[in-house]
Amino acid sequence: MVRQVPIAGVGMTPFGKSPERTARELFGDAASEAIADAGIEPAAVEEVFYGNFMGEFAEGQGHQGPMAAEAAGVTAPATRFDSACASSGAAVRFGARAVARGDADVALVGGAERMTNLSTADGTSALAAAADALWEVRAGVTFPGAYSLMANRYFHEYGGGREELAHVAVKNHENAVENELAQFQRSIEVEDVLEAPTVCSPFGLYDCSPMSDGASAAVLVSEEYAEEHGLETPVAITGTGQGSDGLALHDRASMVETPAARRAGERAFADAGIEPADVDVAEVHDCFTIAEVLALESLGFYEPGEGLAAAREGETTADGELPVNLSGGLKAKGHPVGATGCAQISEMTKLLRGDHVNSDAVADAEVGVTHNAGGTVASCVVTVLEVMG
Ligand code: COA
Helix, strand or coil: CCCCEEEEEEEECCCECCCCCCHHHHHHHHHHHHHHHHCCCHHHCCEEEEECCCHHHHHCCCCHHHHHHHHHCCCCCEEEECECECHHHHHHHHHHHHHHHCCCCEEEEEEEECCCCCCHHHHHHHHHCCCCHHHHHCCCCCHHHHHHHHHHHHHHHHCCCHHHHHHHHHHHHHHHCCCCCCCCCCCCCHHHHHHCCEEECCEEHHHECCCCEEEEEEEEECHHHHHHCCCCCCEEEEEEEEEECCCCHHHCCCCCCCHHHHHHHHHHHHHHCCCHHHCCEEECCCCEHHHHHHHHHHCCCCCCCCHHHCCCCCCCCCCCCCCECCCCHHHHHCCCHHHHHHHHHHHHHHHHHCCCCCHHHHCCCCEEEEEEEECCCCEEEEEEEEECC
């Protein structure tokens, strides 16, 4: 990016079950909160970047750009981004780049998803559209199924098993206990994970993120605008990267590497002028426990095969060397897919500026990274956030 993009405000609805509320209502709430947090008027928004994945399936709603602008109470040009579970990560990226380029001084970014109005079976079908329809979906592959293939292959190549993965779920549930926005605010033990009903071997219930409703938003501004209007912007986006990979798992060179994330991370780190070792705290896309492990390895925090032990060894817990998913992650905070990427931005912004319930765990942190993946990481957006000097 040519220059840093200050985050003037963030907002997020509680994640969980609210099937009676539409995605547009949820986004209206998150956007209003972000706009109020920024201390601007809605009329100041010059462009809207909105992420959603399954609105046509869940609500029969397409043409969601103007819908999102209307819900936010603004009349600015508005575009919807779909990159499956990375939809609002992509929206944040394009909003940040528009501001960095000087195309807009104030961008509203975010996303929403309504999922629990569907049965689990229908929600699973809707999510499967993010996989390869010609081969994977016809063969009956669902997302728990696809990630369980990746987990089994990981165990085959590097060793380890369900017990190591369970520590990822235990850590993320623990982190969510005090987070009032999280879907599950309760701690669990390794035994709970191992004894839970099987979803798709090796995964039990606690290896999976849940179906969730929710929305997230952020107001990004130019440095000049922030200065002219006296906005408080302690945190800025300083780097962004995006990567793609084959849509289907069977077309990949490896099922235990996620090059889309590696490329996104390398670009984001280069953009910000940092190295993985500079990162103090991370929010990564743990849609399934194995996904957190693959994310940490693809971002260069661990060598291939070494990420599995990180949670068990306490390296990624709240008091560890690199706290990961202090929000509770997708596992415990919830995963309304189109809202997740910008929710990571909202949570990370609060963690870094000191008003998150878990901020004390990272009181001296200056650099945070978010990793937001689509499908089986066929797409990925990585964002670097830094405390402004
Ligand atoms: N973790 C912890 N608890 C969960 C949970 C999860 N992932 N999912 C559901 N629960 C709890 C519910 O809160 C409920 O508890 P309660 O009885 O105390 O109210 C109970 O389990 C049953 O919930 P229900 O919604 O009926 O579960 P389900 O069996 O229909 O669905 C999954 C569970 C894991 C299959 C479903 O959440 C799922 O498909 N998750 C994956 C979503 C996904 O693929 N996302 C995209 C990622 S790429």
